[in-house]
Amino acid sequence: MDKSTPDDPKGLIYEAYRIEGITKPECRTIFLDWALSLGVECETNAALRRLLALYGTDAAHPMSEVMSEGLHAIATPRRRGGWRSRKRD
Numbered sequence: 563m564d565k566s567t568p569d570d571p572k573g574l575i576y577e578a579y580r581i582e583g584i585t586k587p588e589c590r591t592i593f594l595d596w597a598l599s600l601g602v603e604c605e606t607n608a609a610l611r612r613l614l615a616l617y618g619t620d621a622a623h624p625m626s627e628v629m630s631e632g633l634h635a636i637a638t639p640r641r642r643g644g645w646r647s648r649k650r651d
Contacts, residue, residue, distance in 0.1 A: 569609040572599050578625045579617050586624040593628045607633065 565576040574596045578589055600606060610633050618626040 568604065569612050570596065571601070572596070574599065575613050575617060575625065575629075579620070579623060584624060586628060589625040589628040592625070593632055597632070 565573040567573075570576055572595070574592050578584060578592045581588075597606065600609065610629055614626070614629050614633065618629060620626055
């Protein structure tokens with residue numbers, strides 16, 4: 563059965579919730595693969611919110627925790643370091 567959707571093109575998130583005994587580090591790996599599989603036209607934040615609403619009802623599942631962390635990390639702007647942040651004279 564193909565469970566791919568525009569928000570989960572490879573069905574990775576769907577499958578992660580069905581793996582018994584999956585660990586948080588394994589979920590992080592799957593999450594990274596999921597993020598890399600999204601098309602450039604896909605708004606990651608919105609896709610992640612929809613997937614959390616669909617699958618994240620099991621708050622005890624490690625993938626729910628990883629996706630929540632990912633949502634927070636995407637929403638939190640980062641300061642650019644290195645030469646780009648230095649003042650030019």
